[in-house]
Amino acid sequence: MPDTAASLPEPVGEARGTDRLGLLGRLRHVEPVALVWLLLIVALLFLVVAPLAKLFAVSFETQGTGEFTLSNYVTAYGRARYVDALVNSLTLGLASAALSVALAVPMAWAVSRTDMPGKGLTWGVVMGAFVMPPYLGAVGWMLLAGPNSGAANRFWRWATGAEGPLFNIFSFEGLALVIALHSFPLVFIFVKAALDLISSEMEDAANILGAGTWTAMRKVSLPLVWPAILGAFVVVFLETIALFGTPALIGIPARINVVTTQLWQFFEYPVRVEVAAAYAMPLLLITVGMIVAQKLLLARKGFVSQTGKGGERRPIKLGPWRWLLFAWCALVGLLSVVMPLGILVQASFAKAWGRGISLDNFTLRNYQHLIFEHEMALTSIWNTIWFSASAATMAVLIALLVAYIVQRRLVPFGDALGFLAMAPFVIPGIVMAIGFYAAYASPPLALYGTAAIIIFAFTARFLPIAYANSAAAVRTVHPEMEEAARILGSGRLHAIVHVTAPLLKKALLGGWLIVFIVATRELSAAIFLVGPRTRTMSVLLYDLSEAGNFEVLAAFGGLLLLITLVLVGIGMKLVGRDFMLRRN
Amino acid sequence: MPQVSRRGVLGTGLGATVASFAIIRRGAAENLPQHERELYEAAKREGEITWYSGQYSAEGSEAVGRGFMERYPGVRCNVVRSTSQVAFQRLSQDARARVAQCDVFSSTNTGHFTMLKREGRLLQFRPRNADGLLEAIRVADPDNYYQTSFLGLFLLGHNVQKVKEADAPKSWTDVLDPKWKDQVAVGHPGFSGAIGVWAVQMRKMYGWDYFKRLERNRPQIGRSSQDPVTLLNAGERSIGICVPAGTMLLSMSRGNPLRLIYPTEGTLATIAPSAIPSNAPHPNAAKLFMEYQTGPEMSQVIRRLFGEPLRPDVPAAEGSLPLDQVKLIAPSQDEQEKGVPEVRELWRDTFGI
Numbered sequence: 001m002p003d004t005a006a007s008l009p010e011p012v013g014e015a016r017g018t019d020r021l022g023l024l025g026r027l028r029h030v031e032p033v034a035l036v037w038l039l040l041i042v043a044l045l046f047l048v049v050a051p052l053a054k055l056f057a058v059s060f061e062t063q064g065t066g067e068f069t070l071s072n073y074v075t076a077y078g079r080a081r082y083v084d085a086l087v088n089s090l091t092l093g094l095a096s097a098a099l100s101v102a103l104a105v106p107m108a109w110a111v112s113r114t115d116m117p118g119k120g121l122t123w124g125v126v127m128g129a130f131v132m133p134p135y136l137g138a139v140g141w142m143l144l145a146g147p148n149s150g151a152a153n154r155f156w157r158w159a160t161g162a163e164g165p166l167f168n169i170f171s172f173e174g175l176a177l178v179i180a181l182h183s184f185p186l187v188f189i190f191v192k193a194a195l196d197l198i199s200s201e202m203e204d205a206a207n208i209l210g211a212g213t214w215t216a217m218r219k220v221s222l223p224l225v226w227p228a229i230l231g232a233f234v235v236v237f238l239e240t241i242a243l244f245g246t247p248a249l250i251g252i253p254a255r256i257n258v259v260t261t262q263l264w265q266f267f268e269y270p271v272r273v274e275v276a277a278a279y280a281m282p283l284l285l286i287t288v289g290m291i292v293a294q295k296l297l298l299a300r301k302g303f304v305s306q307t308g309k310g311g312e313r314r315p316i317k318l319g320p321w322r323w324l325l326f327a328w329c330a331l332v333g334l335l336s337v338v339m340p341l342g343i344l345v346q347a348s349f350a351k352a353w354g355r356g357i358s359l360d361n362f363t364l365r366n367y368q369h370l371i372f373e374h375e376m377a378l379t380s381i382w383n384t385i386w387f388s389a390s391a392a393t394m395a396v397l398i399a400l401l402v403a404y405i406v407q408r409r410l411v412p413f414g415d416a417l418g419f420l421a422m423a424p425f426v427i428p429g430i431v432m433a434i435g436f437y438a439a440y441a442s443p444p445l446a447l448y449g450t451a452a453i454i455i456f457a458f459t460a461r462f463l464p465i466a467y468a469n470s471a472a473a474v475r476t477v478h479p480e481m482e483e484a485a486r487i488l489g490s491g492r493l494h495a496i497v498h499v500t501a502p503l504l505k506k507a508l509l510g511g512w513l514i515v516f517i518v519a520t521r522e523l524s525a526a527i528f529l530v531g532p533r534t535r536t537m538s539v540l541l542y543d544l545s546e547a548g549n550f551e552v553l554a555a556f557g558g559l560l561l562l563i564t565l566v567l568v569g570i571g572m573k574l575v576g577r578d579f580m581l582r583r584n
Numbered sequence: 585m586p587q588v589s590r591r592g593v594l595g596t597g598l599g600a601t602v603a604s605f606a607i608i609r610r611g612a613a614e615n616l617p618q619h620e621r622e623l624y625e626a627a628k629r630e631g632e633i634t635w636y637s638g639q640y641s642a643e644g645s646e647a648v649g650r651g652f653m654e655r656y657p658g659v660r661c662n663v664v665r666s667t668s669q670v671a672f673q674r675l676s677q678d679a680r681a682r683v684a685q686c687d688v689f690s691s692t693n694t695g696h697f698t699m700l701k702r703e704g705r706l707l708q709f710r711p712r713n714a715d716g717l718l719e720a721i722r723v724a725d726p727d728n729y730y731q732t733s734f735l736g737l738f739l740l741g742h743n744v745q746k747v748k749e750a751d752a753p754k755s756w757t758d759v760l761d762p763k764w765k766d767q768v769a770v771g772h773p774g775f776s777g778a779i780g781v782w783a784v785q786m787r788k789m790y791g792w793d794y795f796k797r798l799e800r801n802r803p804q805i806g807r808s809s810q811d812p813v814t815l816l817n818a819g820e821r822s823i824g825i826c827v828p829a830g831t832m833l834l835s836m837s838r839g840n841p842l843r844l845i846y847p848t849e850g851t852l853a854t855i856a857p858s859a860i861p862s863n864a865p866h867p868n869a870a871k872l873f874m875e876y877q878t879g880p881e882m883s884q885v886i887r888r889l890f891g892e893p894l895r896p897d898v899p900a901a902e903g904s905l906p907l908d909q910v911k912l913i914a915p916s917q918d919e920q921e922k923g924v925p926e927v928r929e930l931w932r933d934t935f936g937i
Contacts, residue, residue, distance in 0.1 A: 081932060149820035170804070252772065253804050255937045265774065268673050271680040352817050352840055375649055375663045441681035448681035528677070531685050532634040532664045546667050546775065546807045547642045548814035 036401055036493075037411050043398055044420040047460040051435030052427070058438045059277035063270075072278035076266075082279065085262040089241045090286070092176055092258060097236040099180035101229060103332050104187035105222075110325040112195035113203075113221065115315040118326050125333035130185035131564050132337065133521035133538065134178070135245030135545075136557045140340025141178050142249065143347055143550060145169035151343055151356075170254040178250060179240050181336040186239070187232040194228035195221065200314045213316055227298050234290050241283065242428030244524035245538070249545060259283060260430050260524060267528065273438050280431040287426040341561075347554035366555035377556065379533070380540040381563065387451060387536060388519035391458035392466075396512045398459070399466035400504070403474045404496065418467070425464035429525040432461055437528050449531025457525045462515045469511030473504045506575055513571040520564060619712045620875055624656055626868035632660040633687040633869040636675060638668025638777050639734040639856060641810055641831055644889045651885040652876050659869050667808050668692045668777025675861070679705070684863040687870035688877075690733055692777030692856045695921030697730040700859065706730060707860040709871055713879035717894050718907075721855050730859035733877040735892040737829040737910065738778050738809060738852040740845035746822035755848040756786060759825055760797045769804040769812035769821040772937070773928045776809040778854050782826040783931060784915045784923035785852060795934050798825075805937060816842055826852065833890035833903050846905065850913035 062069045077083055107126070110116040129137075144152045147165040156166035168174060198221055206216035222229075244260040251258060259279075266276040318325065347353035348366055355361045370377040399421060405411055406418040424432060436457045441448035447456075477500055485495040501508075523538040530539050537560050544553045616624060627633075637645040642665045649663035664674070668691040678685050691697070700706050710728040721732040740759065742752045747767075753759050759768055773780035786794045804821055806812065810831045812824030817840045824832075829844060829851075836842050858877055860870040876882055883893035890901040900906055915923060 081936075146818065146820045149815075149818040248807075252807060252937055255805070255935065257937055267677065268669065268774065269676040271673070271676045273680065351838060369643070373650065374646055375661070437677075437681070441677075441683065443682055446681070446683055448678070448683040449685050531683075532636075532662050535664075543666050544642060546670070546811075548806055548808060548811040549642060550814060552642075 034411070037405060037417075040398065040401055040405070040417060044402075044417065047398075047456060047463065048420050048423050051432065051439045051460070052423075054439035055277045055280065055431070055435040058274050059281055061274055063272065063274050072272075072274045073281075075272075075275045076279035077282075081257065082262055085257040085259055086282070088256055089259040089283075092172070092179070092247075092256075093237040093240040095172075095176040096179040096183060096240040097233045099176055100184040100187045100236045101233055103180060104184040104232075105191055105229065106325060107184075107329050107332065108188050108191040108195060109217065109221065110322075110329065112192045113198075113217075113316050114318050114322060114325065116318065116322045116325045116329070118329065121333070122329045125329060125337055126185045126188050127568070128333070128337035128341075129182055131517060131521075131561075131568055132182060132341070133245075133523075133541075133557075133560065134182040134243060135249060135523060135538070135541065136344065136560070137182050137336070137340050138178050138246040138249045139545065139550065139553060139557065140344045141169050141174070141181075143343045143353060143554075144339055145174065152339070169250060172254065172256060175247065175250050175254060175256060179243060179246055180236075181332075183236040183239055184332070184336070186235050187229070190228045190232035190235075191225055194225035196313070198224055198313075200312050200316075203316070213318070230294050230297060234294050237290060238287055238426065238428065241287075242430055242524055244430055244527060245542060248542070260428075263430055263434065264527075273434065276434050277438065280428075280434060283428060283431060284426070287428070291426060344554045344557055347550050348558045349555075350551055353550055353554070366551045367558075369552060370556055370559065376535060376540055377559075380535050380537050381559065383451070383534055384520050384537040385563070387454050387458060387534075388516045390451075390455045391462065391519050392512045392515040394455070394459040395463050395466040395515050396470065396508055399463060399470040399511070400474070400501075400508060403467060403470040404500070407471065407474045408479060418471070421467040422464050424460050424462075427461075429461050429522065430527070433457055433525045433528045436460075441529075448529070449534060451534050453529050454526055454534055454536070457529055458519045458522060461522065461525050462519060465518065466511050466515050469507065469514065470504075473507035473511070474500075476507075477503050510571070510575045513567070513575065517564060517567060517571075520560075520567075617712075620872065620879075623868055623872040623875060624659070627656065627866070627872040628658045630866040630869045631658070632662060633866050633873050634662040634664060634685055635688045635873065636671040636686045636690065637663060637665045638671040638691040638693075639736075639858075640665075640886060640891060641828075641834075641889070643834075644830070644886055644891060647885050647889060648877075648882055651881060652873060655876065655881055656872060659872065661873070667775040668696070669773075669775050669780070672696050672777075684861070684865050686861055687864040687866045688858055688860055688873050690856070690858040692734065692736065692854050693780055693920055693924055694724075694856055694917045695924050696777075697725070697857050697859055698917050698921045700861075701725065701727070701729040705862055707862045707864065707867065707870075709860055709874060711871070711874040711878045713875050716880070716897065717878055718896055721894065724855070724857040730857035731874055731878060732855055732894060733858035733874075733882075734854070734856040735894055736778060736854040736856070737892060737904075737912075738782060738826045738854060739829055740847055741813070741816060741824040741827045741832045741842055742845060743816045743819060743822045743841055744843050745841045746819060749843060752843070752845055753823060754845065756825075757790065757794075757849075759823060760794070760801065762801065764823060765801045767822045768798075768801055768825055769806065769815045769823070770798075770825040771809040771811050772805050772807050773924065773931050775807035777856070777924075778809045778828065778852070779826055780924035780928060781854055781915060781920055782809075782852050783927040784919055785913060787923070787927060787930075788915060788919070789849065792930055792934075795931065799934055805935060813842070816840075829904055830886070830889065830891040830901070833901060836903070837890065846910060850911040853912035853914045855914065 059072055060068055060070070107122060111119050111122055144150050145167045147153060147168040147170070150165070150169065153165040153167065156162060169178070202220050203216045206220045211219065241259060247256065247258045247261050251261060263276050263279060266272045266279060346357055349363065350361050351363045352361065402417045402421045406414045436453055440453055447453035482495040482499050485499045486492070490498070521538055523542060526536050526539050527542065530536065541553065541556055544556060635649065640648060645663050645665040649661040652661045653659065671689065672691055675686055675689055706729040708728055711731060714722060714731055717732060721735060724730055724732040740753060753764070771779040773783050803825065804815060809826055809828055812821065812827050813831050813835050815821040816824050817835060832842055832844055858874060860867060860874065864870045878894065880895055880898055883895050883898040887893050887898055887901050890904065893900060
């Protein structure tokens with residue numbers, strides 16, 4: 001039975017204090033959890049509700065006077081070019097999500113259900129693609145697949161004697177592919193986790209009734225993980241329409257304007273936050289619509305794959321086909337990690353990257369420039385680390401408390417807290433940043449240009465990741481362990497600190513690291529909030545990319561990746577090597 | 585045996601470091617002219633300046649900032665380099681949030697300054713060193729709200745391995761020839777200040793039709809005016825339009841197969857100023873920085889990176905034509921203020937981005 005604040009047995013230690021009357025005495029009877037609950041409400045109001053409410057209000061305000069108007073919406077949607085940008089974003093989101101599913105589902109199936117060789121390698125590929133910031137991959141692909149100078153296209157011409165390029169990165173397909181190559185790990189993680197739960201008996205049943213491996217996969221395994229595929233599709237779609245760096249790098253030469261680059265234009269002089277807010281509103285409706293559509297598609301169907309009877313899970317023997325699957329995984333690895341990373345490393349050590357690999361083209365000057373001469377490079381690295389660490393700590397702390405309160409049903413309307421913690425999930429990062437700018441940049445708070453506003457924005461943006469992680473973790477701890485402590489006289493907070501938290505340590509650390517790593521590569525939430533002293537690595541990379549100096553840019557990317565790899569290494573050491581991609 | 589504590593060693597070391605810094609500081613300060621020394625003393629109390637720079641390359645701006653810190657130890661220079669429109673966007677965002685962060689603002693679009701001056705958002709200050717600037721650029725604003733700090737030549741360039749010198753375009757209109765389809769590259773007026781100024785100039789000379797015809801050649805559009813130089817180096821495109829001479833020369837000095845083309849109609853001269861916002865948090869350090877920009881030291885620094893010196897007492901960079909041998913064209917300050925926002929919109933309609 002779930003216990004509530006009202007029905008809690010009074011802690012034994014309190015009985016002796018009843019002789020002290022008055023307010024103080026009565027306050028001692030208030031569970032500290034009530035205070036925590038209040039604090040959480042305030043935190044979530046501050047982080048999630050206020051910026052969004054402000055954004056909504058501002059979209060109806062006249063600039064300067066603040067009078068009610070609808071003209072912002074007219075301006076925002078009054079030009080074909082602005083509407084085109086919205087359509088481009090939606091098409092791009094769908095294309096990238098579909099491509100990600102196509103890339104990742106065979107990989108997930110192969111790793112989870114079959115005897116494909118090289119599973120460890122596939123894990124490496126997924127991990128590599130996940131930790132590489134998407135805009136860095138975009139730079140790599142610009143060097144690889146520029147129609148005339150791209151290394152891959154030059155190789156293609158040399159090998160085939162063809163006139164035209166094999167692939168032009170500066171195109172819609174190029175943009176969608178680059179995004180998918182860095183989003184597919186999300187699909188992989190979701191689908192693999194779901195496939196792991198299906199016992200072989202279901203496939204065996206299909207086999208007995210005459211279905212081959214292919215049919216069983218198509219008709220039994222995949223339909224059972226349909227919710228996971230759909231969920232991952234939605235996540236990739238939302239991530240794609242929120243991306244800023246990749247569209248700015250590839251979209252401008254490709255002449256593709258999207259929502260995020262259009263929002264950026266509304267921040268040109270004169271800064272039109274009102275129009276930007278109005279422009280963002282339909283985007284919010286669309287993302288909410290996606291979630292609703294997902295719920296409707298899954299409604300009234302059963303996807304139960306876990307039953308009370310223990311099922312056996314055995315890898316399917318594929319025979320020679322396993323090499324085909326392996327080739328697919330290797331190809332994805334080549335495209336998403338090996339090739340872009342290789343060319344970036346080459347460029348970072350090159351005097352001029354177009355001249356290729358040779359001794360007289362080798363230099364350490366790019367790294368030397370960044371480490372010893374560049375005024376902001378090291379500061380931005382430090383900024384990135386401590387902003388991300390602070391945001392990860394706040395997010396995990398808030399998420400853990402909310403998850404605990406919701407799971408244990410400690411307060412009425414606890415579910416509302418959970419809803420608020422998950423809400424940023426549907427808000428594109430750049431929209432959230434504009435909300436923060438509108439709500440907190442100006443006096444009285446005047447947070448613009450401070451570290452605090454970036455840390456708060458990162459906390460809010462990644463709260464859903466932390467919450468999903470914490471909720472799952474809290475669910476694994478049965479209340480009876482805390483109850484034991486409480487029967488022995490411990491207060492609720494004491495029990496949490498000494499019983500529950502230690503049990504969750506590993507899971508929480510894993511969640512912390514995931515938030516930390518995604519925060520270190522976040523660009524879109526930071527781009528409108530940084531000041532001269534608070535630029536992060538991703539923002540500095542964006543500034544460097546403006547001038548097109550790819551050698552220095554690649555070297556800075558190299559530093560960023562090195563730092564991320566060290567952190568991932570630490571994470572693997574502390575939490576286990578699968579911490580980012582939860583295996584079972 | 586006397587015990588040596590770690591703190592003791594650290595303290596002594598720290599003391600020695602502070603002492604040696606003090607010596608360096610005194611050494612530098614003694615060589616300064618009187619007006620700079622007074623500002624320097626006040627600037628040291630402020631400790632730092634933040635410079636929003638759209639002028640010079642990223643590498644050049646960093647070098648300028650380092651040069652300042654070497655000349656005036658104890659005053660830190662935070663270089664925030666971006667394209668000029670983005671720098672102005674940051675300044676506008678600051679203003680909108682009513683937060684003062686910028687001490688010196690530099691842009692390649694003079695229109696930014698005429699607008700800021702009219703809105704009363706600039707500090708009136710004439711650096712003493714400005715009297716030693718080249719005569720033509722000595723007075724940017726008769727009321728001294730902004731001061732010349734950048735002289736850039738923007739022209740055509742080509743990759744000599746892809747296009748022979750004899751075949752290369754010679755004028756701004758030559759690049760409209762259909763034979764250059766898919767071979768030209770240019771920056772974007774929504775980002776680069778110089779490209780905005782150039783677009784105003786081309787519209788003035790040839791009407792907007794120039795850009796409609798340019799679009800038929802499908803130029804690759806980047807952001808900064810320097811973007812095409814990278815594309816030329818790599819051989820991705822063969823002809824760069826409105827590229828900065830300094831960046832080209834620097835790239836050539838590093839062995840890239842490039843060549844400058846001074847267009848027959850005239851080379852675009854972007855004479856652009858810097859100014860101190862009236863709410864600058866470090867006004868004395870900002871004034872000192874303006875003295876540095878107009879004095880010989882900054883011209884020396886940028887000359888080494890093939891930028892145009894601003895003073896007659898600093899010789900031009902190697903490989904660039906002396907200014908008196910180049911025919912220069914440029915729109916007026918008013919034309920820039922009014923024209924750049926217009927061409928930016930027209931550009932987005934014509935090129936779709």
